[in-house]
Amino acid sequence: MADVTTGTIESLAIDWQHPGPARRHASAGRSWSERLRRALKRSAEAPAVGASAAAAPDPLAIRQLLYGRGYIIPGDAASVLSLVAPFRLDATSALLDLAAGLGGPARAIAQAFHARVSGIERDYECARQANAMSSALRASHLVRIERADPETLNLGSAKFDCALGREASYTVVQKERYLRVVAQALRPRGRIVLTDFVLDRNAGDRAELEAWRNNLAQRPALWTAAQYADCFKSGGYGLRRAEDISALYRRQIVAAWTAYLRSGGIRGQSAALVEAVLQEAEACFRTVAALESGALKYYRFEAFA
Numbered sequence: 001m002a003d004v005t006t007g008t009i010e011s012l013a014i015d016w017q018h019p020g021p022a023r024r025h026a027s028a029g030r031s032w033s034e035r036l037r038r039a040l041k042r043s044a045e046a047p048a049v050g051a052s053a054a055a056a057p058d059p060l061a062i063r064q065l066l067y068g069r070g071y072i073i074p075g076d077a078a079s080v081l082s083l084v085a086p087f088r089l090d091a092t093s094a095l096l097d098l099a100a101g102l103g104g105p106a107r108a109i110a111q112a113f114h115a116r117v118s119g120i121e122r123d124y125e126c127a128r129q130a131n132a133m134s135s136a137l138r139a140s141h142l143v144r145i146e147r148a149d150p151e152t153l154n155l156g157s158a159k160f161d162c163a164l165g166r167e168a169s170y171t172v173v174q175k176e177r178y179l180r181v182v183a184q185a186l187r188p189r190g191r192i193v194l195t196d197f198v199l200d201r202n203a204g205d206r207a208e209l210e211a212w213r214n215n216l217a218q219r220p221a222l223w224t225a226a227q228y229a230d231c232f233k234s235g236g237y238g239l240r241r242a243e244d245i246s247a248l249y250r251r252q253i254v255a256a257w258t259a260y261l262r263s264g265g266i267r268g269q270s271a272a273l274v275e276a277v278l279q280e281a282e283a284c285f286r287t288v289a290a291l292e293s294g295a296l297k298y299y300r301f302e303a304f305a
Helices: 026-044 059-067 077-083 106-115 124-136 175-185 208-213 225-234 246-263 273-293
Strands: 092-095 116-121 145-146 160-165 186-199 238-244 297-304
Touching: 026 246, 059 246, 059 273, 077 106, 077 116, 077 145, 077 297, 092 106, 092 124, 106 116, 106 124, 106 160, 116 124, 124 145, 175 186, 175 225, 186 225, 208 246, 208 273, 208 297, 225 238, 225 297, 246 273, 273 297
Parallel strands: 092 116, 092 160, 116 145, 160 186
Antiparallel strands: 186 297, 238 297
């Protein structure tokens, strides 16, 4: 996790470039999920500190317990900086963050390269909190996040040197329009990196995929990796890389929950917090199960406009 005030970066023990082989059998993931589920519930059975009737915490706060301050999806600052390495950023660069969340990744990029980062975020409250955090960390001059609907997005022309989208497009219905708008916003030879969920039709209909889909706040509009590749090419992009990084993404989820469990953070907490943590854990278990079923993949795309 990146700390804007100290300049330090802490990373989980995950090799971004060499994630290692994927689990060969889905049963291995399920056994891990079951062990973690039981361990969380045992830890949660400790006597609560404070009033058990406390209000349920913000889901964004729960995710930050897992991934770090300002981070709400798997992947720490080290992984984010590795993703933007092809951009060759410096103090003259202008980067567009297509799914800024709470701004942790944007602030890590701004801190590392002194680049200006403009973020867009679908959720108004998320964008509001992101800007408040940037202000508190005195990073507002480099990082600014606005609320925007990706389905009706308008960005103008040739404003940015590069764009990063982490889980920015899998719920977007009008993906072709969306990627055209982003391409138009990039300067000549501007680059884009997307990491996102894709569908693998070769795996057939899998119950794990449907369970994942049906429990999301917004139902995804999944494309295959081939559809993304075709859209990039037809939309004026040159596609440099289309890489399955599902194994890495799974490891990031596992590492985050393992670290949280070892920290003992759930012990003695209010019933509301315990329930919120367990709900987030179940959501992560569904994601891991869908990935291990083979029907859901997590890809990294790198292209230039």
